[in-house]
Structure formats: C-alpha cells, structure tokens
Amino acid sequence: MTEFLDLLGALLVFAGSIFCLAAAVGIVRFPDVLTRLHAATKPQVFGLLLILSGVALTLRTWHVVVLAVFTVGLQILTAPVSGHMMARTAYRTDQWDDQHASIDELADDLEAAGFRNTTDDDGGLVAGRDHLV
C-alpha cells in the first residue's frame, strides 16, 4: 500500500511539473499579454494542485494535507484576481493583439459609452475618457 501511494504521489508530482512547464512555455510562446495570462493562470494552478496532491500522498501527514489544501485554495482565489487586474490594464492600454481577434464586444460597449480605446500609429494612446462608470 505504501509503495502504491508513493508511486501515485511521484506520478502526480511528475504530471504537475509537466503542466508547470507547459505554463512556462505558453508564457514565452503566446502572442500577447492576454493569451499569456491564460497560460499563467490555468496550467500553473493545475500543476501546483497536482504537485501538492502528490506531496500529500507521499508524506501522508494531516498537517501536510491541510497545508496543501490551503495553498491550492488560496491559489485558486488569488490567481484570477491578479490575472484580471493584468488583463484589464492590458486591455485599457491596448496592449493586446486585436488584429487576430474574432470579436470584441467590450470595444463596442466602451465606444457606446464614449470611451475610445485605440492607439495611433506610434502606439501612443489616443486621449479618451480614462475611466468608465
């Protein structure tokens, strides 16, 4: 039984590290801030979840289990918050790749509300209302 748990734990740690690697590769390879944020939030959190499950299965003490649950829970709660703040800033400063985007309903609504979110040719921001109610 202990061998089985050790093996399972090792496999989980391995799988988790693959996902963390995928997150890192994604951050390097994806084209713009917003797509990179996807890589930074999801596979990273899932990789950590797998690694901590593996560690908990290997060490098998209650303290480690509770600590792992806390860590994963806080990751799931905090990663989207920082991701959202980055995404919002990136969008408002036009740091995202809208050439390849299929639809952008936020731009439509922002325009209707009087906010222009376009850059001029030099990449500088065109003056607009800087916040939206």
Place this chain on the structure above:
Amino acid sequence: MTEPEPVRARRFRWQPRQIAVLALVWLVLVGEVNLVTVVGGIALGVLVTVVFPLPPIGWPGRPRVWGTLRLLFHLVKDLAVASVRLAIFAFGRSIPTPGIVRIDLRSDVDLYQVNTAELVSVVPGTIVVDARRRSRTLYLHVFDLPDTDLRDQVVHDTLALESRVVHALGSRAEMDALDHPQDRDDPEFKEVT
C-alpha cells in the same frame, strides 16, 4: 468603476468568525497547537481584521454543502480540461484566435458575480477582462474563438457556472429563478454579431 459601497466598513468591529478562521490558518501554517500559537493566532486575526477592514457581504442565501461539492467537482474538472488544452497550445504550432465576449449574468448579487468571475477564469479558455457592477456584466477574453458561433457556447458555459455558484450559495427562490427562466430566454442569444 463601481459606485461607493453603501455599507461602510467599520474598522473596530468585532468579527469572531473571521478571527477564528484566521487563527485556524495561522495554526496550520505554524503546524503545532499550544497556548502560544493559539493566542498568537487570535491576536493576528484581530490585527488583520483591524488593519484590513472589509465591508460586510450581504446576500440572501446561505452556503450549501451539496451545491458547494458540485461546484468544487466541476472546478477541478474544468481546471484539468483548461490546462490540457492550454498545454496542447503551448507545445503545438497553431496560433490562437482570441475574442472578447460580453456575458450578462442573471443573478443580481455582488457575491455571486465575484465568485462567478473568479471561477470563470479557471474554466476552459476564459479570463475576465472587465466587469460592471450595475448591469452585472462580465467581459471575458476567450483564448481561442476561431468561430463566432462558439460564442454561444461560452455564454452557455458561463451561465451554467453562475447557476452552480448560486446553487452553492443562493437561496431557494434564486435557484428556482435560474432553473426555470419563464418570461425571457436569454436576450443575448439574439444579438450575436
């Protein structure tokens, strides 16, 4: 972008539950239970609630065990699916076609909107770019949306997630309202670009 909170946070409010949870977290972090760590945990809890006062969250429902378990199950499943998809993209050659989609939530409570926004960032392929409180709208950046028909799928998934959040936290009346939408069937389905 939200209007100022009508309920103001009172700095020196006594919050026994929050302090207890914070003390518990402290005990887990320290890893041993004795008089010093318990008293220290409570002291830290008081300190945190005084230094970072938060407005009370009012909502008409209550936490539900079964709904929460279902929410967590779907959360882990979605996280796995999202991670596998992103890993394939990370190692693969294809370039994603992003899109930004507007979602009008059906529930009207801060807590549900926040939780939906949090969890939707974990659901396959979406990140919250912007959120509006007054109209309960979320704007999601979808990682790969090559076909605008997939937009309906994103809307559907997000509303299903919202429904799970309400089932985990909401009141009976709110659940029924979400389960049986009688008068309107999601107006946003009509205005596909």
